[in-house]
Each structure stands twice: as structure tokens, then as C-alpha cells.
Amino acid sequence: MSSKSNDLAAYIYHTVGKLQDGYKDNSSWAKERLATLRHVANRSIGDSPETWDVLYDESFPESLIGMGQNPTRGEQAAFLTLTLYAVNQQSKRHGVHVKTEKGSRPRTLGTAVREFATATGTELFDSSLYRRFTAMVQSQTIEGVAHHLRSLIKLFRTQDSILLDYGALAKDLYYFQDPGRRKAVQLNWARQLYQSPIPVTSQK
Structure with missing residues (x-):
């Protein structure tokens, strides 16, 4: 497995964990940063300088930092994951x-x-939920995936029992941007849907 993807996941677990702990502790710093990340959820990294202090903090892996004019796959995946988490966490009493x-x-x-x-109580395979998920799976660009993901995350936010592993999501988004791995990510997303639901565990 790519060391860069592992670096990315470790960074996300650290950063999202810090934001989530701060949010649950009613930290003004965490609330302000989450509000900023939500505000730029439809933007790109380059258009969101107000988020750079969160994204490029001391824990951001050097292996993911680019040198050119465009963000690296790691930078793109990290930014998208953090903004999605911020959207999901909004107005929740528990960590998502x-x-x-x-x-x-x-x-x-x-x-x-x-x-x-x-x-x-939704009939899964005959619903707008399923259509949104399949549209995301069939997307061929990271921008398309981001669009459909935001739509799904907003739905998840309406149910307290829905939790996500954002480190795992970041890895998926990283590999999706690699044309040689994209189909594997899409297939994995499809397979996940057909697994039985897991019991709801205690929310952290």
C-alpha cells in the first residue's frame, strides 16, 4: 500500500480527531475552523486561503506537498475530506x-x-439515495465525486446513527485520482453497498 496514502490517513485521523475533540469540548477554535471549512466546501484549495492554517499545519505530511501550480492528489484528497467532515459535523452533539x-x-x-x-425506511434500490450513490461511483473526475459526496453527506447529517471513517475516505479519494486505480475504488464502493448493515456502536 502506498506510503503516501498512509501518510494521508494518519494526517486525517490526527486533524479530524483534533477538530472533533475540540468541537465536543465547545472550543471556539474548533468551531471557527469547522465553519470556515464548511464555507469553502464548494471551492478549490487555491481559492480557499482562509483554510490553509488548518490544512497545512505542522502535521501535514511533506510527502504530499506539491511543487507545481496544481494541488497534488494528497492535497486534493485532504482538503476535500476536511470540508466534507465539516459539513457532516455541523449542529451535531456527537462526533460523526x-x-x-x-x-x-x-x-x-x-x-x-x-x-x-x-x-x-427507504427502499434502497428504488430511491434518490441510490441514484446519488451510483452517480458518485460512476463519476470520472474528482470534482464529480466531490459534488455527489456533498449531497450524500448532507443526507447522512439528518441521521444521528450514521458515522464515517474519514481516514478511509481520504484514502479512497487519493486513489480515485490515479487513473490506474480509479476502477478499483469504484468497484470497492459498489461492493460496500451490498454488505449487510453493521450494528450501531457507541458514538465517540
Whole structure:
């Protein structure tokens, strides 16, 4: 597995964990940073200088920092993951991010979609939820994935039981940008949807 993707996941677990802990502790710093990240959720990294102090803090891996005019896959995945988390966390009393423990089934996108359908009594395969998920899976650009992901995250936010492993999501978004790995990511997302829902665990 790519060392860069592992660096990215470690960074996301650290940064999202810090934001989530601060949010639950009613930290003004965390609330302000999350509000800023939500505000730029539809923008690019280059158009969002107000987020750079969060994105490029001392824990951001040097292996992911680019030298050219465009963001690297790692920078793109990190920025998108942080903004999605900020959208998801809004107005919640509990944390919406959970790190998958070794030996446990990961809290993936597909699992979240299936859990949402179960929680809301939605007929999964004949619903706008399913159509949004398949549109995301079939996207060929990271911009397309981001658009559909934001739509799904806003739905997840309406149900307290839906949790996501944002470190795992960041890895997916990193590999999606590699044309040689994109189909594998898309197939994995589709497979996740067909797994049985996992029991709701205690929210951290």
C-alpha cells in the first residue's frame, strides 16, 4: 500500500480527531475552523486561503506537498475530506467521525448509504439515495465525486446513527485520482453497498 496514502490517513485521523475533540469540548477554535471549512466546501484549495492554517499545519505530511501550480492528489484528497467532515459535523452533539478498529468492519461510504436507508425506511434500490450513490461511483473526475459526496453527506447529517471513517475516505479519494486505480475504488464502493448493515456502536 502506498506510503503516501498512509501518510494521508494518519494526517486525517490526527486533524479530524483534533477538530472533533475540540468541537465536543465547545472550543471556539474548533468551531471557527469547522465553519470556515464548511464555507469553502464548494471551492478549490487555491481559492480557499482562509483554510490553509488548518490544512497545512505542522502535521501535514511533506510527502504530499506539491511543487507545481496544481494541488497534488494528497492535497486534493485532504482538503476535500476536511470540508466534507465539516459539513457532516455541523449542529451535531456527537462526533460523526470514527476510526475503524483493527478487526472491525470499516465505516465506509457504502455502509453509510445502506445504514441511512435502514434508518429512514427507504427502499434502497428504488430511491434518490441510490441514484446519488451510483452517480458518485460512476463519476470520472474528482470534482464529480466531490459534488455527489456533498449531497450524500448532507443526507447522512439528518441521521444521528450514521458515522464515517474519514481516514478511509481520504484514502479512497487519493486513489480515485490515479487513473490506474480509479476502477478499483469504484468497484470497492459498489461492493460496500451490498454488505449487510453493521450494528450501531457507541458514538465517540
